[in-house]
Amino acid sequence: MADLRWGIIGPGRIAPRLVRALSQSRRGELVAVASRDADRATAFAAQHGIGRSYGSYDALLDDAEVDVVYVALPNHLHAKWTVKALHAGKHVLCEKPLATSVDAVDEIITTSERTGRTAVEGFMFLHHPQTILALELARSGALGRLELLSGTFSFFLTNPIDPRISPEMGGGSLWDVGCYPVSFSRRLAGEEPERLNAFARFDERGVDRTFIGQLLFAGGLLAQFDCGFAAPDRERMEIVGSDATLVLDAPFLPAPDGPPPSVTMWRGREATPIEVASVDQYHEEVEDLMSVILDGRAPRLDLASSRGNVATLVALDQAARDNVAMASAQDAS
Numbered sequence: 568m569a570d571l572r573w574g575i576i577g578p579g580r581i582a583p584r585l586v587r588a589l590s591q592s593r594r595g596e597l598v599a600v601a602s603r604d605a606d607r608a609t610a611f612a613a614q615h616g617i618g619r620s621y622g623s624y625d626a627l628l629d630d631a632e633v634d635v636v637y638v639a640l641p642n643h644l645h646a647k648w649t650v651k652a653l654h655a656g657k658h659v660l661c662e663k664p665l666a667t668s669v670d671a672v673d674e675i676i677t678t679s680e681r682t683g684r685t686a687v688e689g690f691m692f693l694h695h696p697q698t699i700l701a702l703e704l705a706r707s708g709a710l711g712r713l714e715l716l717s718g719t720f721s722f723f724l725t726n727p728i729d730p731r732i733s734p735e736m737g738g739g740s741l742w743d744v745g746c747y748p749v750s751f752s753r754r755l756a757g758e759e760p761e762r763l764n765a766f767a768r769f770d771e772r773g774v775d776r777t778f779i780g781q782l783l784f785a786g787g788l789l790a791q792f793d794c795g796f797a798a799p800d801r802e803r804m805e806i807v808g809s810d811a812t813l814v815l816d817a818p819f820l821p822a823p824d825g826p827p828p829s830v831t832m833w834r835g836r837e838a839t840p841i842e843v844a845s846v847d848q849y850h851e852e853v854e855d856l857m858s859v860i861l862d863g864r865a866p867r868l869d870l871a872s873s874r875g876n877v878a879t880l881v882a883l884d885q886a887a888r889d890n891v892a893m894a895s896a897q898d899a900s
């Protein structure tokens with residue numbers, strides 16, 4: 568038997584990646600899945616060979632044989648079900664963003680401390696060797712003095728009832744994909760931004776479809792990113808130093824879910840590809856959490872850092888809304 572038994576709540580688009588990740592694990596085993604709809608849970612369990620299925624999330628939390636819960640729900644439900652799972656004595660891997668407000672992250676932190684259970688945010692790209700290598704190289708001085716970080720993540724989202732464009736469900740491209748370059752930037756800077764600014768194109772329901780943001784860190788690093796639901800598949804991170812530039816062409820969804828990982832060092836016009844292993848980053852993510860629980864290791868992404876990311880996203884969202892309001896006021900005058 569595996570050391571830790573997992574259950575999924577929310578058998579949607581992302582859940583099969585967790586199935587795949589655990590199928591490669593020695594220490595973890597997927598034993599249960601829960602949906603709001605019992606038939607959906609049964610069908611998912613049958614498709615993926617999962618032993619037990621439940622027609623409510625609470626029923627899975629009542630299952631004493633589940634040690635770790637994967638919260639794979641729309642954004643507005645992350646904090647609620649993470650807190651409930653912690654209270655039920657479970658450890659939690661919660662999809663990004665951990666919450667949509669800083670208060671909600673604080674409740675998760677307090678509950679984790681009180682229950683002695685671990686909660687981590689599912690930023691899978693932080694576990695990929697290409698991210699780890701890029702951050703190490705940049706911090707080592709191999710690029711010279713760090714000047715600028717630039718990131719991009721976009722795709723077309725056209726389904727009108729998708730939770731990712733629902734204002735009530737924590738929708739918006741900033742929360743869905745902009746959170747990745749923001750996380751990358753804060754990680755590299757090693758601190759929270761001192762100042763920031765943003766502009767966005769919001770739809771008629773106030774959900775951003777295209778977003779650009781800028782972050783200034785006290786240490787001097789400048790970061791900028793764009794993200795959106797109204798442009799083709801694009802993802803890229805560029806770390807610009809005084810001597811060299813490091814380019815990641817698939818920083819967030821590399822193989823097996825996208826193109827192979829690709830890290831290139833540019834010195835002037837000379838490009839040197841850097842060898843990097845191709846792994847399933849979701850597998851790395853679940854192993855990281857299990858070694859926190861079983862071996863007492865520190866998580867690669869701790870709750871204080873997740874809090875910083877959520878705080879930055881909240882501030883960026885506000886900055887973009889303030890800029891729209893200011894522009895409208897100027898138009899009216």
Ligand SMILES: NC(=O)c1ccc[n+]([C@@H]2O[C@H](COP(=O)([O-])OP(=O)(O)OC[C@H]3O[C@@H](n4cnc5c(N)ncnc54)[C@H](OP(=O)(O)O)[C@@H]3O)[C@@H](O)[C@H]2O)c1
Nearest residue numbers: 577578579580581582602603607639640641642662663730
């Ligand atoms: N790390 C990554 O690579 C990655 C990639 C994609 C998404 N994500 C994150 O993972 C989370 C889930 O994304 P997803 O694409 O899997 O979402 P999804 O398919 O739209 O929804 C996941 C599940 O949430 C449940 N749900 C509960 N309340 C709901 C409601 N009011 N409306 C719709 N669904 C509801 C549904 O399951 P039942 O109705 O069956 O209970 C649904 O299948 C999001 O927070 C997203 O940001 C992460």
